[in-house]
Amino acid sequence: MKKILVIFTVLLSLVSSAQPVSLSKNIRKTMDRxxxxxxxxxxxxxxxxxxxxxxxxxxxxxxxVDYVVDQYKKIGLAPGGDNGSYLQNxxxxxxxxxxxxxxxxxxxxxxxxxxxxxxxxxxxIPHPIKTGTGAAGQLAFAGxxxxxxxxxxxYKNIDANGxxxxxxxxxxxxxxxxxxxxxxxxxxxxxxxxKKGAIGVILINLxxxxxxxxxxxxxxxxxxxxxxTEAYGRGFTGNLAVAVNSNRAMLSRFFLQSRKKVETVLxxxxxxxxxxxxxSLRLSVFYETKHTDFAxxxxxALIPGAxxxxxxxxxxxxxxxxxxxxxxxVNGDSIYxxxxxxxxxxxxxxxxxxxxKNSGAKPKRSILIVMVTGEEMGLIGSSYFAANPTVPKGxxxxxxxxxxxxxxxxxxxxxxxxxxxxxxxxxxxFAAIQLGLEVEKDPEPTENRFVRSDQYSFVMNGIPALHIKxxxxxxxxxxxxxxxVKQWRAKYYHQSADGxxxxxxxxxxxxxxxxxxxxxxxxxxxxxxxxxxKDDLFGK
Numbered sequence: 387m388k389k390i391l392v393i394f395t396v397l398l399s400l401v402s403s404a405q406p407v408s409l410s411k412n413i414r415k416t417m418d419r420x421x422x423x424x425x426x427x428x429x430x431x432x433x434x435x436x437x438x439x440x441x442x443x444x445x446x447x448x449x450x451v452d453y454v455v456d457q458y459k460k461i462g463l464a465p466g467g468d469n470g471s472y473l474q475n476x477x478x479x480x481x482x483x484x485x486x487x488x489x490x491x492x493x494x495x496x497x498x499x500x501x502x503x504x505x506x507x508x509x510x511i512p513h514p515i516k517t518g519t520g521a522a523g524q525l526a527f528a529g530x531x532x533x534x535x536x537x538x539x540x541y542k543n544i545d546a547n548g549x550x551x552x553x554x555x556x557x558x559x560x561x562x563x564x565x566x567x568x569x570x571x572x573x574x575x576x577x578x579x580x581k582k583g584a585i586g587v588i589l590i591n592l593x594x595x596x597x598x599x600x601x602x603x604x605x606x607x608x609x610x611x612x613x614x615t616e617a618y619g620r621g622f623t624g625n626l627a628v629a630v631n632s633n634r635a636m637l638s639r640f641f642l643q644s645r646k647k648v649e650t651v652l653x654x655x656x657x658x659x660x661x662x663x664x665x666s667l668r669l670s671v672f673y674e675t676k677h678t679d680f681a682x683x684x685x686x687a688l689i690p691g692a693x694x695x696x697x698x699x700x701x702x703x704x705x706x707x708x709x710x711x712x713x714x715x716v717n718g719d720s721i722y723x724x725x726x727x728x729x730x731x732x733x734x735x736x737x738x739x740x741x742x743k744n745s746g747a748k749p750k751r752s753i754l755i756v757m758v759t760g761e762e763m764g765l766i767g768s769s770y771f772a773a774n775p776t777v778p779k780g781x782x783x784x785x786x787x788x789x790x791x792x793x794x795x796x797x798x799x800x801x802x803x804x805x806x807x808x809x810x811x812x813x814x815x816f817a818a819i820q821l822g823l824e825v826e827k828d829p830e831p832t833e834n835r836f837v838r839s840d841q842y843s844f845v846m847n848g849i850p851a852l853h854i855k856x857x858x859x860x861x862x863x864x865x866x867x868x869x870x871v872k873q874w875r876a877k878y879y880h881q882s883a884d885g886x887x888x889x890x891x892x893x894x895x896x897x898x899x900x901x902x903x904x905x906x907x908x909x910x911x912x913x914x915x916x917x918x919x920k921d922d923l924f925g926k
Contacts, residue, residue, distance in 0.1 A: 441711025799857025
């Protein structure tokens with residue numbers, strides 16, 4: 387009896403901590419009336435061969451944009467894009483390295499020079515803004531290139547100003563897996579180097595993937611503002627003069643004159659002991675980049691809030707509309723339809739919007755329904771929107787992202803990726819209790835899924851965000867759902883097999899729609915805006 391009382395007390399505290407949010411009979415009825423056939427029809431259209439995989443810049447992606455706009459109008463949603471439209475226009479830029487232009491010279495302080503070999507010794511990252519770029523400066527080893535507020539810093543022992551920094555992949559041990567992924571992110575390391583005054587970076591991949599091409603096309607993607615002066619994405623956005631990839635062999639070469647042993651230094655930083663130092667070497671680098679630009683769009687709808695004050699704040703539902711287009715032929719099929727990834731996510735948002743409109747729900751805060759472009763190209767559409775939203779940036783209180791819900795089995799438990807870092811967790815717990823779902827910790831933390839989809843773009847702009855994935859609970863005794871999903875992903879993820887003839891559980895899709903609606907509705911109805919947890923590094 388005592389155990390039951392404790393459980394009841396915990397549940398009561400969870401509900402009260404999320405603020406008492408009432409659900410009208412109309413809301414409950416509308417949630418129950420979600421039509422799984424409508425969900426299926428959205429996915430079927432977006433994953434049809436005629437859309438050819440919804441690659442941004444193609445007719446197929448434009449067909450997807452037109453479909454979403456048409457659905458917004460049919461549901462009765464107001465435009466939330468540029469100039470009273472449903473569209474937020476942006477430019478996607480493909481940047482390709484001109485291989486023949488790449489040059490690098492390593493010089494010691496005695497004037498001895500050595501010309502480095504492209505591909506073998508260095509591979510420049512295409513510059514997303516400049517067609518020709520170069521830098522020359524002293525080298526300094528900056529460990530992982532990480533600076534954690536109030537904690538570990540690779541910049542303690544060096545002056546990075548005006549230097550080219552050597553940075554290795556990874557992060558120190560004993561960090562939360564989400565934070566490890568966050569601080570290991572290439573874009574974060576480059577941005578930190580820029581803030582410290584560096585003019586360039588040499589990125590050493592300690593665990594390279596096998597099978598490098600001897601004559602590669604080195605390409606990156608970013609979103610650009612209409613003036614083409616700012617780049618957005620999770621990688622190199624052009625704030626440094628140069629960024630170069632290199633390898634472990636070159637790291638050893640850089641260390642030769644330093645009297646320091648590579649393995650000792652790498653062991654120290656892995657254990658959280660900063661070991662940065664300046665080298666008696668200079669590097670000059672130059673390379674050219676070819677740019678190809680094309681127009682793309684995020685698709686934005688608005689559900690106005692009803693509270694005279696809170697209506698000026700916004701909860702953003704996001705899902706990526708794009709997929710990878712046409713690729714390698716597998717079993718006679720070269721169209722990568724992206725039914726699960728992410729037509730199912732787009733379908734979920736459309737039906738969440740329908741609940742808001744058909745139930746008579748009057749959220750206190752406004753709701754934005756945002757289908758973003760270019761997720762598969764590096765989160766570039768969401769990076770652009772999060773930095774340049776169609777509403778005041780400071781008025782966005784939270785992001786609820788939906789990417790590949792993986793509705794292939796009954797949804798009995800959930801993993802709210804990222805919610806543990808903010809008070810959004812309270813709203814997740816409220817929604818889960820309403821639907822009888824269990825909330826679990828991430829069973830695969832090393833997959834770093836929180837930083838791999840569009841919610842991360844909002845996090846990078848200081849906005850609390852989450853992405854809800856399936857849990858591990860199953861109603862089949864002895865069935866290993868985690869193992870099943872791994873097998874499923876191997877067959878369907880980013881494969882031409884991800885079409886309508888794959889595995890779907892549309893009853894689970896309905897529950898997923900209800901769940902995400904309840905999370906955003908709870909946030910919208912609660913006076914206190916979501917915030918990062920005290921001392922959480924994402925909030926610093």
